[in-house]
Amino acid sequence: MSERRPNFDDLVGTDLEAGERARLLRVHELLIQAGPPPELGADATVVALRPRRRRVALAGLAAALGVGLFATGAIVGNRGGPGTFAVVTMTGTAYTTGLNASLTIFDVDDAGNWPMELEVEGLEPSPDRRPFELWLTRKGKLAALCGSFLAEADGRTVVPLNAPYRLKDFDGWVVVVEGSESPLLTT
Amino acid sequence: MHASEPSDGQLIERVASGDKRAFEELHRRYARAVLGLALRRLGDRGRAEDASQEAFVAIWRSARTYDPSRGSGAPWLYAVVRNAITDGLRRTPNPVAELEDQPGGEPDPSEEAEASWTAWRVHRALEVLPEHERPVVEMGYWRGLSQSEIALQLGIPLGTVKTRTRSALARLADALEGELR
Numbered sequence: 001m002s003e004r005r006p007n008f009d010d011l012v013g014t015d016l017e018a019g020e021r022a023r024l025l026r027v028h029e030l031l032i033q034a035g036p037p038p039e040l041g042a043d044a045t046v047v048a049l050r051p052r053r054r055r056v057a058l059a060g061l062a063a064a065l066g067v068g069l070f071a072t073g074a075i076v077g078n079r080g081g082p083g084t085f086a087v088v089t090m091t092g093t094a095y096t097t098g099l100n101a102s103l104t105i106f107d108v109d110d111a112g113n114w115p116m117e118l119e120v121e122g123l124e125p126s127p128d129r130r131p132f133e134l135w136l137t138r139k140g141k142l143a144a145l146c147g148s149f150l151a152e153a154d155g156r157t158v159v160p161l162n163a164p165y166r167l168k169d170f171d172g173w174v175v176v177v178e179g180s181e182s183p184l185l186t187t
Numbered sequence: 188m189h190a191s192e193p194s195d196g197q198l199i200e201r202v203a204s205g206d207k208r209a210f211e212e213l214h215r216r217y218a219r220a221v222l223g224l225a226l227r228r229l230g231d232r233g234r235a236e237d238a239s240q241e242a243f244v245a246i247w248r249s250a251r252t253y254d255p256s257r258g259s260g261a262p263w264l265y266a267v268v269r270n271a272i273t274d275g276l277r278r279t280p281n282p283v284a285e286l287e288d289q290p291g292g293e294p295d296p297s298e299e300a301e302a303s304w305t306a307w308r309v310h311r312a313l314e315v316l317p318e319h320e321r322p323v324v325e326m327g328y329w330r331g332l333s334q335s336e337i338a339l340q341l342g343i344p345l346g347t348v349k350t351r352t353r354s355a356l357a358r359l360a361d362a363l364e365g366e367l368r
Contacts, residue, residue: 006327010334012353024356027363033302034309036329038223038235113318144342145322164319165342 005032083107085114088173090185098122101185103134103173105163114163116146120175123151123184130178134161136170142181143170195260196253203250210247213264220310221268227303228272238275245271265307312362320355323348 008028016024085105092099101120108114118134126132131148147161174183193201193209195216201209221242225235245267253263316324322341326332334352338345 011327011349012356013349016353020357023360024353027356027359030305030309030363031324031328031359034306036325037219037310037313038226109318111317111319115318145340162318162322164322169342 088187090173090175090187092122092185093183096184099185101175105167112164112166114165114167116161116163118149118157118159118161118175120151120157120185122155123157123175124155125151125153126177132184133176133178135174135176136163136165136167137172137174138170142174142176146173148178195264196255197260199246199250199253199260199263200255202247203253210243213246214243216314217264217268217311219313220307223310224265224268224303224307225272227306228269229276234275238272241275242268242271261308261311265304269303308363309359312359315358315362316355320351320358323351324355324359327352 006028008025011028012021012024083106085107088103088105090101090103099120099122101118101123104117104119106115106117123132129150131150133148134146135142136144136146144163144165146163147159149157149159149161151157172187174187175185176183193212195213198209198213202213218239222235222239225238225242226232229235229238246264249267253260257263313321313324323337326337326340327334332340334345334348338348341348
């Protein structure tokens with residue numbers, strides 16, 4: 001977790017009316033005092049918020065998501081039921097054989113966000129307790145962060161995530177450990 | 188919180204009459220805050236998860252003792268949860284966690300209590316943020332990213348990051364206003 005203290009003026013600008021500025025500054029200080037919520041802390045995941053498990057059927061998706069999206073064919077999901085837009089399979093690399101994951105993408109919400117559920121098998125907590133991150137990729141590089149999580153000790157982790165992006169702007173997903181660009185799981 | 192939504196106190200009263208939906212809504216609102224408090228107190232994730240479950244059981248069982256004339260729902264919930272966690276700590280003491288109460292580098296009990304109460308309110312308030320605003324707060328405050336870095340990571344313009352941050356802080360101010368009275 002970062003020790004850098006966020007600068008209030010950088011965050012909200014300097015053109016606020018005095019009363020509103022004081023109100024938001026109070027919240028700013030409270031956020032700093034409170035520290036990260038448990039799912040972002042060094043020792044926590046949000047098990048209490050873990051969503052229901054659901055299995056959905058798999059089928060072709062590339063056409064549904066548009067030209068250029070995951071042309072490798074790694075995405076094999078499609079609409080698996082009401083509210084489910086697609087299911088993406090992810091596998092370990094040559095160095096992380098034995099890992100696999102299923103990313104369920106639910107229907108886009110009114111704000112343009114894609115709620116998702118990532119279910120990972122075989123991924124144990126990192127030795128230094130650093131969280132793992134799910135990224136959208138473009139041309140083989142990390143492009144947009146979709147969320148972070150800590151792995152369960154038994155190797156099976158299910159977490160809710162979110163992609164507030166236009167998916168067709170990207171070409172894949174990867175899971176990395178925070179601070180690294182080496183994928184542990186890829187599409 | 189929207190004006191049309193029931194207050195915490197109203198939900199507790201409904202829980203007292205056996206309303207499971209009200210209990211689920213309380214769980215949705217406070218799951219993060221409860222787990223955060225348990226982690227802060229116990230320092231171990233597994234025990235914190237157990238304590239969180241026990242805390243919600245305690246809320247269910249104790250809801251009848253809530254008296255709205257004595258205050259809003261959040262302080263009552265905090266007290267019930269804190270007591271449940273403390274009871275769990277007594278049943279299964281952990282030497283590491285016990286260090287929290289010993290003199291030395293740790294804050295004194297009153298400071299720790301105030302910090303816990305602040306975190307409780309703030310983590311609860313985060314539940315009001317829409318999905319597109321929450322990441323800018325998390326990245327800006329707890330991942331140490333600059334606004335430019337957030338824009339890059341989220342793939343949105345810098346101005347949008349500032350707009351979302353300002354909007355998120357305003358929502359949090361609204362949500363925390365009642366709690367801070």
